[in-house]
Amino acid sequence: MRERYIGTYGGYQTGPLLFVLGGIHGNEPAGVFGLEKVFQKLEAQAPHFRGKLVGICGNCRALAKKQRFIDRDLNRLWSEREIQRILHSSSKEALNSEEKELLEILSVIEKEKEGDFTARVMMDLHTTSAPGGFFSIVTPKPRNRELGTALYAPVIFNLNNSLDSTTNIFMDNHGWQGVAFESGQHDDIESMVLHEAAVWVMLEKVGCIHRDDIDNFQQYHDLLAEAAKYLPRFVNVVYRHEITPEDQFSMVPGYVNFTPVKAGELLGRDRKGMVKAPKTGRILMPLYQPQGEEGFFIAEELEKPLI
Template structure:
């Protein structure tokens, strides 16, 4: 939240690369005055969820991690490798991208699994649009409502069709299912600069110059669609390239 207030991705470290069992153990054992901003938020998230689980004793947990991106373009959903997660992702009427768990580390999707509280758990991430785009809020709400319907928390007849319409409209013309095929890693000292005007799901060609850093131009390894081009100073990933999969 401190990062949001300062309009930066993080204060000291990326919170969504900090969700590991080892890091949680360190954070829970350390005195508060020795922890950085993201450490404190990680502990608060865990302790809040743990308390709710102890109070309500659910038989199944569903986590939906809501995100926005620096680039404009379509919405999308990232599932885990479990079938329940994939089914939930497909129910949101947004493109589904597989393979992210193998490409990055320490995310909520790695962390919120059935081992966390010893309860069957389904988790997905939903990207609702660009950071400052007001309609990103509407799409996040629509995704949550559809999620509640899918898992049986609300009756289908009680869900307004406009929630489906919002998600379908922003997903129109986009592939329903894709796989991750390239990640470009970024270090702070790289002086990474993304070329302007790339948007999520924009087609790129093998050999196309997408960005540059202190070592020169950075090109696409193959044909595909670009995802989450980095247009902010902080971040570990410069861009992703995905490849649509037919048959979904």
């Protein structure tokens, strides 16, 4: 099994804390690999560094098994209700695999957040089962939207109303700024490259590093800008297709993130029959993996950000 810590860097000069999670979903190792690259280059180049970077593995047990989760989706345990339930459970032994992961991550967060930081920023790195999953998810706060737009990827609004127990909610509830960042398809090497680029650009954005101190820094901006070239800047989620394993949902093959769909279009099948798009918009996160709680989302492009 992987160590919880992928790395830490800095911590000697006043500045922000950037806390990055990779592999909250065990079938999404790209964030872990991207973080490893960042730490290797920081060690090799030893730039002037303000504040501290902490990179940790999310679901260590599921990463070892290369599966999304073992007992429960770790990215659905971050509401205060769930956290309090797990923190106060009478028997820690009786906790399931992801509940144990959550407790371990929370203790790392508690330890690392201490210190005289000018800001506390969290990044949660993910990938999607369909191609083209390049976007940021933020809660409706201007500062979080700024962090999202800094990564060039489309910023998704209102996903959190659907996903009210993800790391985004934890960030809000606990006074962190932050963003969840999806860099592409699970096993695409490009996803790892984009995660690395996103962490570098975020280090610059929050003020940990200066671009002149890193070799060929512009490449990271260019990689992200290139990936975003044909995508909308801002989208608003207008529909979430919730599923359970009993639904036996299967998505029609061939959809990628941001594919335009029309109301009434056949998107999938379940045990009751055909599943059609209830609205016109763009498809997000069509499900092409066995585990998941949503079959797909539909989003509308926005002229300007909601916040």
